[in-house]
Amino acid sequence: MGTKSSKKKREKKNNKKIEKSLEESKKKKSKELRLLLLGTGDSGKSTFVKQFQILYKDGFSKNKIQSYKVVIRCVLKNSLKQLIEANKTLETELKKKNVKLAENYLKKFVPRDSSVSTKQQKIIQTLWSDPAIKNVWRLRDNFQIPDNSDYFLDNVERIFDTTYSPNNIDILNCRIPTTGIQEIGFKVGERIWVVVDVGGQRNERRKWIHHFEGVDSLIFVIGINEFAKKLYEDNTINRMHETLMLWESTLTNQYFKKTPIILMFNKVDLFKESLTRSNLSDCFPEFTGENNFEEASKYIKKQFIKKKHKKKRKIYHHFTCGTDTQLIEKLFADVMKTIIENHIKDYFV
CATH class of the missing domain: 1.10.400.10 (GI Alpha 1, domain 2-like)
Known part of the structure; x- marks a missing residue:
């Protein structure tokens, strides 16, 4: 009898430990938010990761x-x-x-x-x-x-x-092409953020599928200055056109049907410089506006937004410069707040 009683006590104690562990795990998981960085090669994704290292992890060793x-x-x-x-x-x-x-x-x-x-x-x-x-x-x-x-x-x-x-x-400013998958985790307030950066070159994209499901938000980075450039892998293809194709395939991907998406039109400083050397109409012949930042950026944004098939698809957008730490700090504070508030509120572009 004593043995059975002791066994029941041990089982009860173990069950409480398991329940406590599961509860703690659940709480921890609820505090963790995973963000996936997508975009073509040289769009500036890795620069964002470096900024997170500077802003939230005390810089570099x-x-x-x-x-x-x-x-x-x-x-x-x-x-x-x-x-x-x-x-x-x-x-x-x-x-x-x-x-x-x-x-x-x-x-x-x-x-x-x-x-x-x-x-x-x-x-x-x-x-x-x-x-x-x-x-x-x-x-x-x-x-x-x-x-x-x-x-x-x-x-x-x-x-x-x-x-x-x-x-x-x-x-x-030092660009090292991302190969494979890189993760960076950091804590802001009570939340743990995990940012996943994957290679942007064509041969790296097939690896992305394993990281599509279960992310809390997707940040799609666009090098907006790339309207005047060609792909590293294929010098006959315009980089902006390639990005648009990747963007459309991302929107229609089954894993992202309900995932909030943030569009980052990156490298605005270089974009302004590019407009002094190249015409946006060379990339988009139908563009008839003035070749300045206001009209050109508005037109490019429109090309991406119109790719969404669902009118009420949740998409948030920013124009930014990845090498500007102060700007990124303010921008990401806004992004974090928006994601936390019900994983991006009903904001329609």
Whole structure:
């Protein structure tokens, strides 16, 4: 009898533990919100993740900063290489004294070489200041040259300094293509946020399906300046057209039928610059408005919004600049508040 009684007590005690554990798990789950970042390659998704690291996780570790130092120096050198090669395509003449300098730079170029020297610095500064290279930079939309190349080339003296340590702005401007899936979790108030970033290149998108179901909100990032650019994977396809196709397939995906969606029209600073060099009508021939930010951004937004088939589909939108930390902090505070309030209230664009 005593044995049976003891067994019942143990079972009762274990049941209470299980119930308590389940209740705690339930509470924890109710406090956690998962956000999925989607978009094509180079739209700026990873920059948002870096901003979350800066704003909510005390920035980057010493090891991470050290790794970015290596990458940034490599990116800087590679940017100049791309500009020189593009100039050969244009057949624009460099200054006579710089012709041999450019040839030697290409000849001696080593991929992923992060070594620095005063001599290298002077060569880079000389070639970067050449009118022919500056002309290539103005025509960069015709080539696969990173938008942030000028930022690093303008800062070559600081970046090549032996005491150089990347600051947050350097890291935000450093683009490393996302391969596979990356997650970042952080706590704001009583809520735990988990942001999932997945690769944007075509060969990465097939992996997204495993992360579609169960997310609390989807943030679809659009590099709005990409109306003037071509895909890395296929130089015959306009990036904005590719983004529109991905957007439409996202809207019709069975996993997202009831998921609140936030549209982020990113890179507005670069968009304004692009409008001084290219016409939106080259991407959208039916566009007849003024080639300025107000009319061009309004038109692009309309192209995305009209893709939704359900009139009352919940979509929220913002125009933003991913490298502006203060702007992102304010913007994400608004986004978090909106998501928490019944997972985006009835807001229809």
